Amino acid sequence: MDVGKQMLTEKLKNLELPPMPQVAARVMQIDESQISVSAEQIKNIVQADLALSTKILKLANSAFYARGNRINNLSQAIALLGFKTVKGLSLLVSAASIIPKKGNFKIMKELWMRSVLSALIAKIIAERVGKDKVKDEVFMVGLLRQIGKSILANQFAEEYAICFQMSGDAGDEEKLHQLENMKWQFTSADASAFAMKTWNFPSELVDSSDVLRYKISDALQLEKEQPLVMPVILAEYIVLISGYTESFKPDQKLKDKLLTEFKQICPVYQIDDVKQKYYLEDLRQVIKQDSFYSFCGELFSD
Numbered sequence: 048m049d050v051g052k053q054m055l056t057e058k059l060k061n062l063e064l065p066p067m068p069q070v071a072a073r074v075m076q077i078d079e080s081q082i083s084v085s086a087e088q089i090k091n092i093v094q095a096d097l098a099l100s101t102k103i104l105k106l107a108n109s110a111f112y113a114r115g116n117r118i119n120n121l122s123q124a125i126a127l128l129g130f131k132t133v134k135g136l137s138l139l140v141s142a143a144s145i146i147p148k149k150g151n152f153k154i155m156k157e158l159w160m161r162s163v164l165s166a167l168i169a170k171i172i173a174e175r176v177g178k179d180k181v182k183d184e185v186f187m188v189g190l191l192r193q194i195g196k197s198i199l200a201n202q203f204a205e206e207y208a209i210c211f212q213m214s215g216d217a218g219d220e221e222k223l224h225q226l227e228n229m230k231w232q233f234t235s236a237d238a239s240a241f242a243m244k245t246w247n248f249p250s251e252l253v254d255s256s257d258v259l260r261y262k263i264s265d266a267l268q269l270e271k272e273q274p275l276v277m278p279v280i281l282a283e284y285i286v287l288i289s290g291y292t293e294s295f296k297p298d299q300k301l302k303d304k305l306l307t308e309f310k311q312i313c314p315v316y317q318i319d320d321v322k323q324k325y326y327l328e329d330l331r332q333v334i335k336q337d338s339f340y341s342f343c344g345e346l347f348s349d
Contacts, residue, residue, distance in 0.1 A: 195238030
């Protein structure tokens with residue numbers, strides 16, 4: 048390890064990482080190579096926690112998942128949605144408890160909803176661009192790759208609130224990282240990678256936190272190297288540009304900057320003006336009317 052990385056690691060060791068919930072840790076360790084065994088394992092893990100299984104079923108019955116099918120139990124959820132989707136919903140519910148809530152609650156909830164919505168939209172994009180087989184992995188990347196922001200906002204509530212505000216409510220990620228570096232000599236992206244390594248998350252999740260959307264110079268190459276990440280990057284832009292959350296209101300200068308960056312990477316999936324309109328305008332109304340949206344907000348308030 049070079050001196051710079053060693054110094055960074057030493058600084059990151061001072062972070063107060065929330066403990067990984069037992070259920071999430073066990074779910075992450077399930078071997079997916081034998082689907083029938085994996086499905087039985089996740090059912091046994093989840094059904095032992097009544098509150099968790101109840102929340103998963105509530106999410107599973109939202110329009111985005113059930114799609115007209117009433118799901119009454121975990122076995123049915125696994126049969127209709129598949130093991131990987133139920134695994135993703137298990138981690139979504141668990142992630143709400145990973146995210147600490149001692150800091151500025153308004154900021155913490157805003158960051159949580161951005162991650163949840165980015166994960167959902169990234170999954171929808173994955174389905175539409177031929178990545179159906181990895182859509183649930185894409186969902187998990189979207190949910191967790193920005194967790195470092197919440198960790199810093201929790202541990203350094205007052206200081207982070209200033210960084211958050213000065214970077215357009217963290218909408219200008221380049222500015223946010225500059226401010227974080229000045230204050231702590233590391234960024235929230237560094238904190239995300241450190242936390243996920245500490246929690247023994249898969250390498251594709253850890254590596255996703257190293258991708259800085261404002262530094263993407265070759266989107267096609269990134270797509271080849273990290274195929275789970277580009278749908279998430281697009282989704283993060285969509286959430287910010289269209290104001291999917293209640294409190295994020297970017298000024299015109301920041302909105303134009305985000306829109307320019309978004310349009311530069313759209314060609315990777317041939318997302319033309321019509322498709323852009325769907326993601327930026329039409330899909331927003333569908334998502335905000337669905338029970339998935341409101342229930343994710345309730346999860347964070349529990």
